Amino acid sequence: AQTVTQSQPEMSVQEAETVTLSCTYDTSESNYYLFWYKQPPSRQMILVIRQEAYKQQNATENRFSVNFQKAAKSFSLKISDSQLGDTAMYFCAFMKQTSGTYKYIFGTGTRLKVLA
Amino acid sequence: DTGVSQDPRHKITKRGQNVTFRCDPISEHNRLYWYRQTLGQGPEFLTYFQNEAQLEKSRLLSDRFSAERPKGSFSTLEIQRTEQGDSAMYLCASSWETTDTQYFGPGTRLTVL
Numbered sequence: 001a002q003t004v005t006q007s008q009p010e011m012s013v014q015e016a017e018t019v020t021l022s023c024t025y026d027t028s029e030s031n032y033y034l035f036w037y038k039q040p041p042s043r044q045m046i047l048v049i050r051q052e053a054y055k056q057q058n059a060t061e062n063r064f065s066v067n068f069q070k071a072a073k074s075f076s077l078k079i080s081d082s083q084l085g086d087t088a089m090y091f092c093a094f095m096k097q098t099s100g101t102y103k104y105i106f107g108t109g110t111r112l113k114v115l116a
Numbered sequence: 117d118t119g120v121s122q123d124p125r126h127k128i129t130k131r132g133q134n135v136t137f138r139c140d141p142i143s144e145h146n147r148l149y150w151y152r153q154t155l156g157q158g159p160e161f162l163t164y165f166q167n168e169a170q171l172e173k174s175r176l177l178s179d180r181f182s183a184e185r186p187k188g189s190f191s192t193l194e195i196q197r198t199e200q201g202d203s204a205m206y207l208c209a210s211s212w213e214t215t216d217t218q219y220f221g222p223g224t225r226l227t228v229l
Contacts, residue, residue: 037220044119044220045159045207046220047219050217091159093158101172102161102164106158106160109158
């Protein structure tokens with residue numbers, strides 16, 4: 001069974017600094033999708049970045065980038081130039097669809113606080 | 117289109133009562149998903165629809181839970197004979213394809229007394 005592990009329940013970072021959130025997953029599949037979602041306090045969950053497993057190039061979205069290590073089953077999120085608005089829960093998620101069977105599994109989240 | 121909406125935002129009910137939640141997805145999205153999120157946890161997948169067809173149901177979705185999407189637009193999630201363990205945030209999301217970005221609604225927070 002697929003699992004997603006986020007080993008850092010809470011992290012903090014100074015404004016303008018860089019922080020890396022870790023995520024590991026377990027699967028026997030070769031084709032799948034990985035996501036990082038952000039859930040600000042009392043606000044809706046939004047997608048930060050996504051990575052297709054068949055792509056070797058790491059995804060980037062402005063200040064957000066990932067380090068995708070397929071063999072190690074690791075998918076970390078790097079936030080550069082942290083801003084106060086980055087304060088949120090961050091969830092790593094795994095998605096796989098095979099012959100109509102659909103799996104979307106979230107980790108337990110990392111609470112990130114950006115300090116002024 | 118203003119995004120995914122859910123109604124009600126909060127629901128307090130007594131154990132044993134039935135409750136129904138509604139989700140209105142982004143209009144052009146034909147995939148709709150339901151998740152449950154308890155405090156301190158990530159969302160857990162419950163079920164998803166492609167248009168009006170319910171294609172996948174998690175084992176978490178006991179027989180007290182039923183979801184519908186009758187016309188391929190809005191969806192309802194009903195919980196019968198609620199239990200205290202049903203207290204959670206119920207999230208709805210929609211997308212065009214299953215591999216596309218999911219857009220989440222604000223959730224319905226259920227409290228069962």
